[in-house]
Amino acid sequence: MRFARHRTPQGPRLAVLDDEDVLIDLPEGLDLPALLADDGGPAAAADTALRAASPGVPLIDADLMAPLDPPTVRDFSTFPEHTAGIARNIDANAGVPEEFWEIPAFYFSNPYATAGPHDTIPVPPGCERFDFELEVAAVVGRPGRDLTVEQAAEHIAGFVVLNDFSARDVQFHEMRLRLGPAKGKDTATALGTVFVTADELLHRASGTSYDLTMRVLVNDEEIGTDQLDNMAWSFPALAAYASRGTEIRPGDLLGSGTCRNGCLAELWGRYGQDFHRPLRPGDVVTTEVELLGGTRNRVVPGSAPHPIRPGSRT
Known part of the structure; x- marks a missing residue:
């Protein structure tokens, strides 16, 4: 099943896609996290709506929103070549740190920054090196705590494309304090056109993930491509680690982290700071992932930062 959310005169509406890529509205007031929390709810709601055969809106004509407003966003690092490329912005000889293979590290991102x-x-305030990051996020469908990897697989409801827009100069500045990233990732995280249930991808299962081609373009020029099954950590492993000592709940997002060649900062680290200029107003960033859809967002001017000063300096 595939679900999308679109703007209507009556407000946001969750819908299921039929075989012709037409949005068939679900009952008013439903959102995806609540639907996922009801065991069997997505299938039942989709079946009822599709059987009713009420008039729908073609996906290409819909005013699409993010498929869901996630209550939490954890963004992991699972692609080793991306990790090495980023590290080379600081150390030209850097590789993949040993810790990468010990834990599926993540940071908490801002759910209020979700964009359609x-x-x-x-452009984030004060940012001069604006970047994109091509990812896929798993969406949690069942609550759980201290899950094993095997158990966690049953808690993943499906997937959505994720573009983690990043203020690289802000990020690298703040991370010199050995915290973060925070403000470097705080302005916008775009989610793809559709949420796709996990069963739709079973025939493409491969290694730790799925054999799906990922592409990112700027102004329709391809910048990078990769395969989702190049992840070193599986989505169930991410869910298990996220649940360690705490809860995961329906609607939580678990980002794969950026794929190889999926952002400018990785390419700057690998090929030099002049490989491609940072994003600027007017640029259009397009992401595409097989079977999962994608995003197409235009960059616009942002606001200037207000000065903030410490009370004293010793």
């Missing part, structure tokens, strides 16, 4: 697949994206 076609929304405009403002």
Whole structure:
């Protein structure tokens, strides 16, 4: 099943896609996290809506929103070549740290920064090196705590494309304090056109993930491509680690982290800072992942930062 959310005169509406890529609305007031929390709810709601055969809106004509507003966003690092490329911005000889193979590390991102697949994206205040990051996120469907990897597989409801827009100069500045990233990732995280249930991808299962081609383009020029099954950590492993000592709940996002060649900062680290200029207003960033859809967002000017000063300096 595939679900999308679109703007209507009556407000946001969750819908299921039929075989012709037409949005068939679900009952008013439903959102995806609540639907996922009801065991069997997505299948039942989709079946009822499709059987009713009420008029729908073609996906290409819909005013799409993010398929869900996630209550939490954890963004992991699972692609080793991306990790090495990023590290080379600091150390030209850097490789993949040993810790990468010990834990599927993540940071918490800002759920309030969720943007739709076609929304405009403002440049973050004070940012001069704006970047994109091509990822896929798993969406949690069942609550759980201290899960094993095997158990965690049953808690993943499906997947959505994720573009983690990043203020690289802000990020690298703040991370010199050995915290973060925080403000470097705080302005916009675009989610793809559709949420796709996990069963739709079973025939493409491969290694730790799925054999799906990922692409990112700027102004329709391809910048990078990779395969999702190049992840070193599986989505169930991410869910298990996320649940360690705490809870995961329906609607939580677990980002794969950026794929190889999926952002400018990795390419700057590998090929030099002049490989491609940072994003600027007017640029259009497009992401595509087989079977999962994608995003297409235009960058627009943002606001200037207000000065903030410490009370004293010793």
